[in-house]
Amino acid sequence: MAVRSDAVYPATWKSGRVASWLVTLDHKRIGIMYICTALVFFCGGGIAALLMRAQLATPNETLLTKNSYNEVMTFHGTTMIFLVVVPILAGFANFLVPLMIGARDMAFPRLNAFSYWMFLLGGIVLYGAWFASGGAPRAGWWSYPPLSENQFSPGHGQDYWILALHILTISSLTGAINFLVTIINMRARGMTWMRMPLFIWAIITYSVLLVVALPALSAGLTMLLLDRRGLTHFFLPAQGGSQVLYQHVFWFFGHPEVYIMVLPVFGMISEILPVFSRKPIFGYKAIAFSTLAIAFFSLLVWAHHMFTTGLPVGLDSFFMISSMVIAVPTGIKIFNWIATMWRGNLIFDTPLLWAVGFIALFTMGGLSGIFLAAFPIDWQVNDTYYVVAHFHYVLFGGSMFGVFGGLYYWWPKMFGRLLDERLGKWHFWLTLVGFNLTFLPQHMLGLLGMPRRIYTYSHGGLWETYNLISTIGSGIMLIGMLVFAANIYRTQILRLGKRAPNDPWVGDTLEWYTTSPPPPENFDTVPYVTSARPLRDLRRHLAEET
Amino acid sequence: MPVRVRRKLAFAVVVVLTVLATAGIAAAANGGFTPEFAHSPNAHRINTAYWIVLVFTSVIFVIVEGALVVFIWKYRRRGRPRTAEGSQVHGNTRLEVIWTVIPVVILAVIGIVVFYELPGISNAPAAANPIRITVEGHQFYWQFDYPNGSRSINDLHVPVDQVVLLTVKSYDVVHSWWIPQLGGKIQAIPGRTNHTWFKADRAGTYYGQCAEFCGLYHEAMRARVIASTDADYRTYVSSTAASELGRAEFQGACATCHGMQGQGGYGPNLAHDPLLIQPSGLANIVRNGGVKMPPVGDSWTKAQMTALLQYAKSQIYKGASTSGG
Numbered sequence: 030m031a032v033r034s035d036a037v038y039p040a041t042w043k044s045g046r047v048a049s050w051l052v053t054l055d056h057k058r059i060g061i062m063y064i065c066t067a068l069v070f071f072c073g074g075g076i077a078a079l080l081m082r083a084q085l086a087t088p089n090e091t092l093l094t095k096n097s098y099n100e101v102m103t104f105h106g107t108t109m110i111f112l113v114v115v116p117i118l119a120g121f122a123n124f125l126v127p128l129m130i131g132a133r134d135m136a137f138p139r140l141n142a143f144s145y146w147m148f149l150l151g152g153i154v155l156y157g158a159w160f161a162s163g164g165a166p167r168a169g170w171w172s173y174p175p176l177s178e179n180q181f182s183p184g185h186g187q188d189y190w191i192l193a194l195h196i197l198t199i200s201s202l203t204g205a206i207n208f209l210v211t212i213i214n215m216r217a218r219g220m221t222w223m224r225m226p227l228f229i230w231a232i233i234t235y236s237v238l239l240v241v242a243l244p245a246l247s248a249g250l251t252m253l254l255l256d257r258r259g260l261t262h263f264f265l266p267a268q269g270g271s272q273v274l275y276q277h278v279f280w281f282f283g284h285p286e287v288y289i290m291v292l293p294v295f296g297m298i299s300e301i302l303p304v305f306s307r308k309p310i311f312g313y314k315a316i317a318f319s320t321l322a323i324a325f326f327s328l329l330v331w332a333h334h335m336f337t338t339g340l341p342v343g344l345d346s347f348f349m350i351s352s353m354v355i356a357v358p359t360g361i362k363i364f365n366w367i368a369t370m371w372r373g374n375l376i377f378d379t380p381l382l383w384a385v386g387f388i389a390l391f392t393m394g395g396l397s398g399i400f401l402a403a404f405p406i407d408w409q410v411n412d413t414y415y416v417v418a419h420f421h422y423v424l425f426g427g428s429m430f431g432v433f434g435g436l437y438y439w440w441p442k443m444f445g446r447l448l449d450e451r452l453g454k455w456h457f458w459l460t461l462v463g464f465n466l467t468f469l470p471q472h473m474l475g476l477l478g479m480p481r482r483i484y485t486y487s488h489g490g491l492w493e494t495y496n497l498i499s500t501i502g503s504g505i506m507l508i509g510m511l512v513f514a515a516n517i518y519r520t521q522i523l524r525l526g527k528r529a530p531n532d533p534w535v536g537d538t539l540e541w542y543t544t545s546p547p548p549p550e551n552f553d554t555v556p557y558v559t560s561a562r563p564l565r566d567l568r569r570h571l572a573e574e575t
Numbered sequence: 576m577p578v579r580v581r582r583k584l585a586f587a588v589v590v591v592l593t594v595l596a597t598a599g600i601a602a603a604a605n606g607g608f609t610p611e612f613a614h615s616p617n618a619h620r621i622n623t624a625y626w627i628v629l630v631f632t633s634v635i636f637v638i639v640e641g642a643l644v645v646f647i648w649k650y651r652r653r654g655r656p657r658t659a660e661g662s663q664v665h666g667n668t669r670l671e672v673i674w675t676v677i678p679v680v681i682l683a684v685i686g687i688v689v690f691y692e693l694p695g696i697s698n699a700p701a702a703a704n705p706i707r708i709t710v711e712g713h714q715f716y717w718q719f720d721y722p723n724g725s726r727s728i729n730d731l732h733v734p735v736d737q738v739v740l741l742t743v744k745s746y747d748v749v750h751s752w753w754i755p756q757l758g759g760k761i762q763a764i765p766g767r768t769n770h771t772w773f774k775a776d777r778a779g780t781y782y783g784q785c786a787e788f789c790g791l792y793h794e795a796m797r798a799r800v801i802a803s804t805d806a807d808y809r810t811y812v813s814s815t816a817a818s819e820l821g822r823a824e825f826q827g828a829c830a831t832c833h834g835m836q837g838q839g840g841y842g843p844n845l846a847h848d849p850l851l852i853q854p855s856g857l858a859n860i861v862r863n864g865g866v867k868m869p870p871v872g873d874s875w876t877k878a879q880m881t882a883l884l885q886y887a888k889s890q891i892y893k894g895a896s897t898s899g900g
Contacts, residue, residue, distance in 0.1 A: 095791050095841070169788050175765060176748040176790055181714075181869070266766020272749060273764065306650070307659060312666035337751055337760040337786075339743075339769035342697055349689065353682045357675060363639060364674040365666075370646040373661030377651065385647065392639045396632040399682075403628055403689045405621050405696045408759020409610045412751060412786040473607025478755040480786040483794035491606055535658055 054138035055549055056127050059145045061443055063120025064436075066145075067113050070152055074108035075510065077101045079503055082467070086500035088487050098484045099167035100186075104155075106170030107190065110286065111197045112152050114428050118293040119144070119204050121435055122232045124443060126208060128540035128547060129226045131217025131555035136210040140203050147200035151193045158189035166190035169482065171283070172253070174264035174275050179257045191254045198243050198250075205239035208232050217539065219558035223317075226538045226561065227310060230317045231296025234324045235289055241328060242285035249278035273338055280331035288327040290424060291391075292320060294431030295362060298384050301438050302366055303562075304536050305381035306373030312365040313561055319358035326355045336404040337411050345404045352402035359395055363388060378534070379453035383434030386461055390426025394419055397472065412482075415475025421468045433460070433513075441529030444521060445546045452516040459509030466502025470495035537562035610755065614781065615773040616700065617758040620692045627688045631681055696759070699772035702738035709742045712750030712763035712785065714869040715792035716827040725816040726879060728827035731800045732816070734808040735778045743769040746873050748790060754783035754800050762787055775802035790869075791841070795831050817878075821886025824879060828861075828871045837891040842868065846893040854884055 043052050050058060080101050084093045093101065123141065127134055135141045159165045163184010168177035177187055212233050216225065252263040253275070262268035264275045295316075303310045310316060332340060332348040366388055375381065397419040400406045410416065433456070441447045474495045479486065486492055520526030532541035541564055543552050559566050605612060609626065613619040650661070699705065708731065709720035719731045733739050743752050745763035753760040757773035775781065785796035803811070826835060832842035839845070850856045858880045861872035872879065 095794075099788075099791065173749055173788075176788070181748055181790060266764075270766070272766060306661055307657075308661040309663060309665050311664065312671050315666065315671050337762050338764065339761055339767065342693070346690070350686060353686060356682060357678050360678045361671070361675055365671070367639070367642050367646060368664075368667075368670070370643075370650055371662075372664070373646075373650045374655050374659050375647065375651045376657060385643065389640055389643055392636065396636055399632055399685065400625065400628055403624060403685060405689060405693060405759065406625050406628065408696075408761075409618075409621050409625070409755065411760055412753075470607075475607075476610050477607045478611055478753075478783070480751075480753070480784060482788040483784075485794055495607065 054134070054142050056123050056135045056138065056141060057443070057547060057551075059141050060120045060122075060124030062145055063116050063123055063148065064443075066149055066152065067117035067120060070108055070112040071117075073156075074105050074113055075507070077105035077108065079507060081105065082500040082503040084485065085496050087497065088485065088489060088493055090485055093484075095484050096164065096167065099169075099482075100159075100165040102482060103166050103169050103172075103190070104159075107155060107166075107194075109424070110170060110290070111194060112148075112155065114290045114424060114432070115197075115201060115286075116148050117432055118235070118290065118428075119148070119201065121297070121432075121439070122208055122235075122293060123204075125228060125439065125540060126211055126232055127215070128442075128543065128551060129229055129538050130212060130215060130220060131539045131542075131552060131558070132211065132215040133550045133552070135207050136215060137207050140207050144200045144204040144207065147196055147203070151196035151200060154189055154196060155193035158186050158193065161185040161189050171279060173279075174253060174256065174272060175266070177253060177257075178265060188254065188257065191250050191257075194250055195247065198247050201239050202243050205236035205243075208236040209240070212236075217555045217558050217563075220563075223314070224558055224561045224563075225317075226296075227299035227313065227316055227320075228293070228296035228538075230320050231292045231294075231299070234320045235292045238285045238289050238292070238324050238327065242282045242289070245278055246282035246286075249275060249282070252278075273335075276335050276338060277331070280334040281328075283334060284331045285324075285327045287420075287423065288323055290428050291431075292324065294387070294428045294435075295320065297431050297435040297438075298366060298387055299362075300538065301380050301384040301434055302369045304438075304534050305376045305378060305384070306370050307376070307535075308369055308373045309562060310365070311368035311371070312361075315361050316365050319361045322358040323355055326351055326358075330355060333402055333404070333407070336407040349402050349404050353399065356395065356399060356402075363392055363395070378437075379448070379450055379457060380434045380438035380534070382454065382457045383430050383437065386457065387427060387430040387434065390422050390430060390464070394422030394427055397422065410475050412480055413475030414471040414479045414481060417481055418468045418471035418475065421464075421471075426464055426468070430460075433457070438534065439540075440520075441533050442540055442545050442547070444526075445529055446520050446524070446526030447529050447533060448520050448526060449516050452512055452519065456509050456512045456516060459512060460506055463502045463505030463507075463509055466505060467499050468502070470498045470502075474499075532564065535568075537565050539563055542567070613756060613758075614776050614779075615757040616776075617696045617773060618756060620695045621759060624689055624692045624696075628685055631685060635678075635681070699738050699740055700774070705738040705740045705772075706733060707740045707742070708733075709744065710752055710763065711874060712743070712745040712747075712752065712789070712796075713828070713871055713874075714747050714790055715785075715796040715831050716871070717752075717785075717796065717798045718827075718874070721812045721816065723812050725812050726820060726876075727816050728820075728823040729798055730823070731798065732808055732811045733775060733800060733802050734805040735775050735802040737805070738772060738774045740772045741770065743771060747869060749787050750785045750789050750796065751787035752783075752798075753786040754781045754798065756781045757783075757800060760786050773800075775800065778802050778804065792831050817882075820879065821882035821884075822890070824872075824875075824883045825886050825891065829883075832868070837887075845887075846891055847895055848892075849895050851887045851892045852884070854880070857884055857887070 042048055053059065080093060084090050084098055161184060164186050166186040166189065168182050168187060175181055212229055255261040256263055256265060262270040264270045264272055266272055299310055299316055329351045330348055332344060333352045336345055400410060401419060437448055437453055474492065477491060479492060529545040531544055556563055556567055610622055613622050707722055711718040717729050719727045743761050743763045745765045747765060750763040751760045752763055757775060758771065761769045761771040779802060781800040783798050785793055789796065832840055833845045834840045837845035845851055862870060864870035
């Protein structure tokens with residue numbers, strides 16, 4: 030049993046309302062801080078997105094300047110990936126992993142707090158970049174050299190960007206190691222690998238991916254920084270460097286990153302669907318192993334981001350095949366999820382709405398991915414709005430829909446109150462309609478030849494129509510998000526949310542065994558785990574006894 | 576059938592028909608449901624591959640989303656108690672094998688289609704006298720080098736129905752060459768030489784723009800391919816190109832920031848800048864760039880500098896002004 034240092038050296042200031050959060054080592058509080066911070070950053074990234082959509086609503090628009098458009102674009106991408114989706118999932122993992130495996134806390138609580146504070150620091154540094162000499166970074170979230178080199182991006186904005194990402198990388202890496210050690214060592218008695226909740230399978234896989242892929246990003250960023258501030262020329266072709274090297278290094282990290290952002294959400298869906306279908310998950314092993322398969326293949330597909338780089342056809346072919354192979358385990362998951370609903374008792378509370386929305390939209394994102402994997406087709410649609418549509422179906426329609434489902438599902442466990450169902454449904458439907466209005470026409474824009482990352486366009490006709498629809502859609506999504514904010518306000522600030530019992534959804538996993546919210550060390554006792562659904566076992570056991 | 580159900584059914588049918596009709600009209604007018612109409616064999620083959628993939632993915636889409644909708648409808652709660660359990664099925668190996676194998680087969684078919692179409696896309700057809708042109712991406716214009724040594728900016732002139740082999744380069748940042756109707760993209764990467772080709776099947780103008788984010792004026796980096804008869808093409812490269820070069824250089828490379836009349840914009844006003852008429856000073860800043868100015872003319876020949884100087888002198892320069900620009 031871990032001895033807490035604050036028990037040895039009691040300090041009263043640490044028990045203050047604010048101070049207790051600042052010094053907390055409790056995984057639940059750290060998880061909540063992760064989630065809340067990420068939601069704040071989500072507002073920033075969302076405002077950036079709305080600004081871009083406003084700028085693109087009509088041809089030859091000059092709402093933003095060219096410079097600020099590029100800054101906002103860079104900020105949006107960097108924020109949503111590094112400050113929203115990845116950390117909010119880390120927040121869920123922090124909150125849920127010890128609860129789901131029946132542990133008191135994470136293996137290394139201090140390292141855990143360190144991860145969170147590094148995340149916050151990284152975010153602050155990225156925001157600091159807005160005040161850098163020479164302006165905010167504007168070479169995009171992928172920051173290809175030579176554009177991101179000193180010659181083309183003078184000033185310190187780009188350096189702040191590199192520093193922010195370095196800090197965030199450290200945060201994610203320490204977090205990932207912590208999850209791995211915790212899951213491998215601290216599971217409840219009886220919880221064998223095949224009895225772990227599928228969310229835990231997803232987190233262990235996500236952690237391995239982080240450990241493998243993030244160092245590539247760190248290396249690439251370090252080389253870029255040395256090019257800029259040292260005297261090296263890793264990526265400067267005029268001095269013998271290689272631009273394509275950066276593309277390889279960046280995407281070796283960048284593609285697994287996509288799965289880092291979506292695997293934990295797969296895990297959430299695999300938790301939510303069975304509970305609201307009143308059924309076990311269909312094909313537990315298939316879902317667990319397909320997670321591993323996706324992670325493995327995700328390390329072998331990076332150059333499908335580079336089909337227009339002019340790689341040899343043999344290499345393009347390899348990366349096409351490996352990318353298509355990923356569709357198989359992903360398909361297995363989708364079919365298994367749908368089969369989970371088969372002959373169920375579907376309870377359409379808000380979490381299930383988001384989960385079903387996730388399946389519908391992620392399928393769309395997966396299918397458009399097949400076009401992109403077929404590299405000759407990619408030569409046409411690469412770097413157009415088709416790609417923008419594709420990955421928003423994956424990362425917003427996929428990841429963020431799953432995250433919202435997860436928030437509605439686990440909110441009562443986190444805060445002890447249920448979010449309002451009526452507002453939750455408004456939130457869902459507005460977001461669903463707004464999302465499709467925003468991103469469906471972007472497929473068409475891409476096929477009509479609209480490249481990504483352009484500040485404006487002079488084409489009328491369909492370009493204008495689709496862009497306008499897209500901007501209107503983003504406005505509807507904004508209303509959806511405001512409803513969500515109102516829901517949080519009503520539930521938590523006005524304290525009008527219904528008080529949650531231990532197990533409001535009649536769940537299957539151990540987090541529902543303790544109180545809502547759980548006490549500092551989570552459990553008094555943990556039942557011996559006899560299957561992947563320990564709480565259902567317990568309920569049946571109790572029913573038999575009475 | 577009760578009236579309510581019949582009404583619902585009628586409503587559903589109307590909705591479906593409207594959607595189909597809209598989609599049909601949009602598809603017929605190529606409202607963005609396929610890549611743009613192809614006017615080069617490689618683009619044609621890409622479109623064919625696209626259509627085949629579209630058929631497969633549409634079938635999968637309908638099956639998956641259809642199953643989802645049907646299950647939502649059929650297995651919804653309908654007043655059952657919350658705790659009522661559904662059928663406790665843990666899986667079905669045969670089913671799971673089926674939905675693993677079928678996607679493998681479909682993907683294999685798609686792969687075969689791609690490899691079947693591939694040679695016609697990536698390899699230019701054999702031609703006795705292909706036209707070899709070098710394309711250079713620059714911040715923020717395209718420069719074309721013709722076989723006879725003449726150059727043009729942003730407008731690429733080619734003969735119709737002839738194979739054009741492009742060598743794609745860059746000297747500053749990464750750009751991406753793309754004329755949608757004439758085939759796929761290829762990046763222009765500093766320190767690397769890439770190749771692509773097209774064969775325009777009809778006379779006319781084809782539009783495209785840089786597809787890889789290249790900085791401030793990325794959006795302004797537009798290109799046109801003007802396909803004409805062989806005779807027109809020959810006239811263009813032998814005389815017209817040279818006579819238009821100065822104007823094309825100014826409008827393509829300088830006007831983006833300094834305005835069409837040199838009146839200033841993102842960059843300073845040039846109309847009264849004496850540097851504009853000093854041959855060495857102008858060549859120096861064009862070749863090496865300035866504080867914020869990219870080295871737009873880092874690959875320009877002496878003839879190009881002269882052409883620019885002459886155009887600037889005769890058309891842009893309005894005399895030194897003490898009041899400043």
